[in-house]
Amino acid sequence: MKFDLAAEIRTNSGKGAARQLRRKGRVPAVLYGQGECVLLTLDPEDLREILRAHAGSTALITVKMAGAASKGTRIALLRDYQLDPVSGDVLHADLFEVLMDKAIRVKVPVSVIGGQPAGVKEGGILQHNMRDVHVECLPSALPDSIPVDASALTIGQGIHVKDLQPITGVRFLDDPDQMVVSVAIPMSEAKLEALLTSAAVTGEGKEPEVIAKGKEAAAAAEVATGAAPAAEAKPGAAATTEKGKEGAKEAAPKAEKKAEKKEEKKK
Numbered sequence: 580m581k582f583d584l585a586a587e588i589r590t591n592s593g594k595g596a597a598r599q600l601r602r603k604g605r606v607p608a609v610l611y612g613q614g615e616c617v618l619l620t621l622d623p624e625d626l627r628e629i630l631r632a633h634a635g636s637t638a639l640i641t642v643k644m645a646g647a648a649s650k651g652t653r654i655a656l657l658r659d660y661q662l663d664p665v666s667g668d669v670l671h672a673d674l675f676e677v678l679m680d681k682a683i684r685v686k687v688p689v690s691v692i693g694g695q696p697a698g699v700k701e702g703g704i705l706q707h708n709m710r711d712v713h714v715e716c717l718p719s720a721l722p723d724s725i726p727v728d729a730s731a732l733t734i735g736q737g738i739h740v741k742d743l744q745p746i747t748g749v750r751f752l753d754d755p756d757q758m759v760v761s762v763a764i765p766m767s768e769a770k771l772e773a774l775l776t777s778a779a780v781t782g783e784g785k786e787p788e789v790i791a792k793g794k795e796a797a798a799a800a801e802v803a804t805g806a807a808p809a810a811e812a813k814p815g816a817a818a819t820t821e822k823g824k825e826g827a828k829e830a831a832p833k834a835e836k837k838a839e840k841k842e843e844k845k846k
Contacts, residue, residue, distance in 0.1 A: 580638045582625075582638055584626075586619040587620045587645050591618075592618055606621045610653065610674045612653065619644065637688070637724070639656070640674065641653075656683075682717055683717070685714060687711055689710060691705075692726050698733040698762030699762060701733070702734070703733075703734040705729065705760070708758040708760060713751070714751055714752060715749070732762045734764055736762055738759050738761070740753045742759075743759065
């Protein structure tokens with residue numbers, strides 16, 4: 580898409596000068612050229628025409644500069660612009676000069692054609708995975724958009740960069756395996772509710788597995804700690820019992836001998 584844009588050279592720069600230009604109904608702009616930049620003023624209505632056409636960075640603009648010392652006519656792209664957040668008026672514009680015999684790299688918007696995809700008719704959801712495609716070409720070969728026919732896509736299918744229809748003189752720079760457009764499987768309300776319910780139960784009604792395992796390990800450690808002293812005490816207790824039995828055995832004969840001596844004395 581091509582446009583003509585009338586411009587005037589300006590010498591004053593800065594925020595104060597820009598405010599004065601806006602009060603006069605002009606838009607301050609800068610044309611960045613091949614090793615130079617030119618300060619301009621533009622008619623806001625001409626800029627709105629370009630923006631309304633949704634041309635963006637793909638429009639070739641013939642800038643005719645009144646008062647230019649040399650090269651009064653140049654070809655440029657609208658690289659950037661600023662809008663007033665309240666009124667929507669154009670506050671500033673940046674233009675980038677291009678040479679017709681030198682390749683440029685630009686992002687071109689994706690345009691989905693072919694009507695409603697077959698997968699959407701079946702209940703699928705059309706996803707725009709890429710809103711624009713990075714291309715390299717001469718200015719004369721720059722397309723307004725990249726057409727993508729998604730009419731035959733069924734649920735679960737998609738179109739990658741490598742599947743795009745080739746355009747004469749245009750080279751796609753994005754990853755060939757990157758998805759441009761796809762039809763996703765819809766998630767039913769019942770499945771969504773089930774996922775939310777299961778997540779709530781996991782978070783509230785059940786302890787996390789790591790914490791549960793930690794508690795089991797702690798309980799096992801306490802049992803092992805308590806069992807060790809008991810195990811250590813058993814040999815000592817057994818020894819004491821054995822000594823008691825041996826002492827009792829030795830004391831029994833002595834008691835019998837004492838009893839016999841008492842009986843002999845009585846006689």
